[in-house]
Amino acid sequence: MLCRDTDKAATPALSVTDITKVDFDRDTLTLTLDVSYQVANGSADEGEIRIYDNNLAQVGDAVEIEDDAQTGHVPATGTERFELTLQPAQFGLFSAAFSAKQTATAGAANRDGQPKVLRQGVGSIFVGFLDLAARDLDGNWVPDTGEDDPGAYVHFNVDNDDNSNNLVPNPPAPVFTPPIINAGKYPGADYAQDQVAGEEDDVKQALVTIAPLPTTGKVRLVRGSSILRAWHAWNKGQAMLDFDANNRKTWNLADEEERGDFRLEWKDSLYVEGYQDGTTTLELQLLDAEDNVLAHDSVTYNFIDADCGNQPTSNDLTYWIGTALYSQRGYYEQLNPNLRRCEWSMIGPSSTAYNCMAYAVDDVNHFYNQAMIHGFWGGPGTTLEQDVVRFFADQDLQLNRQRPWGPQFRLLQGEEATLENADVIYYSGFHAAKKRNCGCGLGKWDNLMFAGKDAQFDVMEHIWNQISAGQPRFLFQRQ
């Protein structure tokens, strides 16, 4: 049964309102802290603040709070400075405890004749190193200065590195019918699998550093949304990190098992996957036991892919090169070894009605081979390259213009000849591609994403320099 306390001094609000790291010298291991407190004015006659280190051992002596104003009471608010010399093992989570009590004289008036001891107000601060670092799609660590903006670019894991069943997942529906009927937009996509056997290379490491790792408080990872998934292993084998309904995963560092799980299983083995395209964040937080965030670091993730069309199929064998049969993906990768998965997609079906040169000038009714271009836009003694420039400008030498309805293109030269200015690239291997101006890449691929038609096969969007069609020879701008 509880008894009502009839002592004159009711328990006041008592708290450590702020702890500020004034100075920290790694060489001399000296730390200066300012601890601010608050207490109901006049309720405490004597007060003191003690500092505890990462091991919960008191550091130095308690600082007594002086009654400078001679009121007989502890001031309602104040700040005390601590200059501490420490051992490395003491760093991590520091806490300040503010306690106060009545004087013996004041206590004599209480029912039991004893001075009333007020509860402690506690605050914490982390003095150490906390960092979240991310690898991008090239495997490079994103510099700290760029990790918020623009952030890390990582593939939305739409490709099929393990060549799994092309009928999974389905939907989303394909943009047009792919070679394997009933295959979805992302045939065999790795994002839809819990494990990717073999060559998965789109799930990228994130590294958590908290040094030293406190033995109290909590560590938390917070994702901006569920388009981000995290795994224990690069090939998604083993555990997926189980974010809760609030997109948080929390480890209690005071709990030996949870601390061990974080330290041994996740801290150095965390891999981030793009589960959808889009932008989100991953934040590392260190909290005290009361859920106050003591330190944090956040990384922006941009999950990108060539998403305008279908990902290529890989289980079919319907494409010929010479006498060899290839799948759709195999065919394009064989012809273009620099193509990077997730960064190209099929945006138009196979057709023998038109070719790359026609596609580049928005024409789907002609198959302009070199002889045709020479015949219509060239003249006696002109070279193929001269003919190509006139083809794009639609200037024929013989006044028999073949496509007066079509757009005209100006050859860019000198300083004007940039990808930003270009609408069409002509490659020396008699190939042309036109700029996409799509949102794929979330900014990273602006002015870099082009599309071209394979002679008798599909239309593909790709990064401008990932195809093998000779050197980029001319840049043209639409008039």
Ligand SMILES: [Ca+2]
């Ligand atoms: Ca960082």
Ligand SMILES: [Ca+2]
């Ligand atoms: Ca797969």
Ligand SMILES: [Ca+2]
């Ligand atoms: Ca993959």
Ligand SMILES: [Ca+2]
């Ligand atoms: Ca891949």
